[in-house]
Amino acid sequence: MHTNTRYWTPADGDAGLNEAAAALAAGGVVAFPTETVYGLGADARSDAAAERIFAAKGRPSDNPLIVHLADAADVEALAAEVSPLERTLMAAFWPGPLTLVLPVRQDAVAARVTAGLDTVAVRVPAHETARRLIAAAGCPVAAPSANRSGRPSPTLASHVRDDLDGRIDGVLDGGPTGVGVESTVVRVLGGDVHILRPGGVTAEQLRAAAGEAARVVVAGAEAAAGDGDAAGAADSPGAASAIDAAGADAAAVGAPGAPRSPGVKYAHYAPQGVMAIASGAPEAVRAAVQAAVDDARRRGEPAGVLCCDEHAGFYSADAVIALGPRAAPAAAAQALYAALRECDARGLRFIAAEAFPEEGIGAALMNRMRKAAGGRTLPV
Ligand code: TXA
Ligand code: MG
Numbered sequence: 001m002h003t004n005t006r007y008w009t010p011a012d013g014d015a016g017l018n019e020a021a022a023a024l025a026a027g028g029v030v031a032f033p034t035e036t037v038y039g040l041g042a043d044a045r046s047d048a049a050a051e052r053i054f055a056a057k058g059r060p061s062d063n064p065l066i067v068h069l070a071d072a073a074d075v076e077a078l079a080a081e082v083s084p085l086e087r088t089l090m091a092a093f094w095p096g097p098l099t100l101v102l103p104v105r106q107d108a109v110a111a112r113v114t115a116g117l118d119t120v121a122v123r124v125p126a127h128e129t130a131r132r133l134i135a136a137a138g139c140p141v142a143a144p145s146a147n148r149s150g151r152p153s154p155t156l157a158s159h160v161r162d163d164l165d166g167r168i169d170g171v172l173d174g175g176p177t178g179v180g181v182e183s184t185v186v187r188v189l190g191g192d193v194h195i196l197r198p199g200g201v202t203a204e205q206l207r208a209a210a211g212e213a214a215r216v217v218v219a220g221a222e223a224a225a226g227d228g229d230a231a232g233a234a235d236s237p238g239a240a241s242a243i244d245a246a247g248a249d250a251a252a253v254g255a256p257g258a259p260r261s262p263g264v265k266y267a268h269y270a271p272q273g274v275m276a277i278a279s280g281a282p283e284a285v286r287a288a289v290q291a292a293v294d295d296a297r298r299r300g301e302p303a304g305v306l307c308c309d310e311h312a313g314f315y316s317a318d319a320v321i322a323l324g325p326r327a328a329p330a331a332a333a334q335a336l337y338a339a340l341r342e343c344d345a346r347g348l349r350f351i352a353a354e355a356f357p358e359e360g361i362g363a364a365l366m367n368r369m370r371k372a373a374g375g376r377t378l379p380v
Contacts, residue, residue: 006170007161017129020172021136029053031146031160032133033174034125036097036182036200037153037337038160039068039143040168041133050112050142056167058149063262064115065142066099066183067122070135078120078140080105085214086188092209095126097183097200101259113142115262123183129174145182146171152269152337152372155180159341180334181364187259192217196261198364218363268371271340273301273348275373279355280380282326286314288380289352293317296350304343306353306369308332319346329362336365340372352378 006023008016020030027049029042040057042049044067054061067078072094075082079102082090086100104120114120125131134141145153148163157173164171184199186206192215193206207216278288289305293315296303304319308326321339324331343351353369356362 002166003169005161005165005168007157007173008170009173010175017133017172018136020170021133021138023169024133024137024141025139027052028169029056030133030169031154031157031164031171032130032143033127033157033172033177034068034130034143035127035177036125036179037155037177038146038157038171039066039125039130039141040146040160040164041068041137041141041143043137044109044113044140044142047110047112050110052168053142053144054112056164057144057147059144060149061112062115064117064121065113065144066185067109067113067120068130068134068141068143069122069124070131072124074140075102075122078105078108078122079103083188085191085193085210088211089186089188089193089206089209090124093201093205094124095131096124097126097179099123099183099185099199101185101187101196109140110142117262119187121185127174127177129172133172147269150269152340153182155334155337159338162341176334178334179330179361180336181361181368184364185261189259191215194259196259198367200361200364202360203363204360268368269340270372270374271343271348271351273304273343273351274376275343275351275353276376276378277353277355277369277373278378278380282311284380285354286311288378289354290315290317292352292378293350296352301349302347303350303352304346304348306339306343306351308354308356311354317352319343319348323356326356329356329358329360329365332356333361333365333368336368 023030029052031038031040040053042053072090099121101119101121109120146160147154151163154160155177157171160171179200182199184201185197187194193210194217203218278285293303302318305315305317306321309322312320312322323335358366
């Protein structure tokens with residue numbers, strides 16, 4: 001497969017955006033910025049266009065895509081029905097990083113997009129460029145994260161180029177994304193809001209918006225989360241065991257009848273090096289991280305650290321990557337995926353990471369860090 005990939009920068013202005021929209025309308029695949037991560041878009045009504053997303057990413061075909069809309073009112077054309085609680089969530093969080101899984105209206109979306117399920121995942125991105133692009137394309141836009149399967153989601157247009165140059169029709173560069181981790185995926189069932197994947201909208205925010213009558217169910221979110229992107233089962237024994245671990249988790253925590261995201265059975269991105277997380281009191285964490293790095297270096301492995309800004313000066317390692325202030329998980333969420341790409345670029349064989357507090361978006365941050373670490377922890 002080789003396609004001549006076009007790059008539009010903000011300097012190309014409306015002309016660039018309109019060319020990108022025309023490529024989408026013609027059945028092409030184009031990467032674009034959202035407030036979470038870059039998405040790889042295609043006309044959600046077209047099986048052929050959606051197929052090109054799966055081919056470019058190397059994504060397993062039974063994992064459905066999120067459909068992006070320019071306007072919340074457009075949901076009526078895609079969903080067979082929308083409950084009052086779902087409308088409340090849309091009003092509270094759209095445009096924004098919340099994805100709702102809704103019963104799909106017959107023939108509104110290509111079967112390739114829903115992976116043949118009777119539901120469709122929908123969101124309205126809070127990114128001006130994204131919404132203008134979708135509106136100009138004149139179609140609902142199916143878009144997973146614009147990375148090769150098995151790589152971290154892209155938070156810069158250069159990440160998309162590194163992964164997909166020559167495999168897609170174009171990249172609309174809108175600068176760095178804001179949130180840095182993907183949207184929160186929820187399904188409303190029986191009056192409860194089930195979090196299938198933690199993300200940019202926090203459980204606390206959902207609770208506040210849903211009100212007293214509704215429960216927000218986070219249990220099992222860990223296992224059910226599933227990034228869309230699998231490291232293929234056949235890739236390595238490591239990938240296979242990560243899949244087993246995820247499956248076991250799901251079985252252990254999933255309540256009977258609880259909704260699942262198809263992503264559950266796939267391993268998430270893991271860096272090329274072995275990653276492990278230390279959590280606990282800051283001083284003990286620092287000692288544990290440095291000890292693990294020293295061990296790795298004695299084994300001859302290039303070793304790095306992912307840590308809070310406050311601790312960056314403390315460590316001696318082959319790479320020390322500060323993610324942000326300890327009390328600001330939003331900054332760390334924004335920085336995480338680029339940091340994981342840097343670990344691979346620097347050839348690290350071992351990565352010791354400090355845990356961040358799990359409040360607010362810290363829950364999504366730690367969900368992605370634990371997945372990258374394959375659940376490995378350091379003794380503290
Ligand atoms: O922030 C985001 O959500 C980004 C940007 C580009 O919008 N997109 C994204 O897409 O993360 P992706 O494909 O990497 O992740 C989609 C997740 C997967 O876990 C998938 O299994 C789940 O949503 N999903 C999609 N359709 C679903 C459905 N009908 N039922 C349950 N889960 C669904
Ligand atoms: Mg993804």
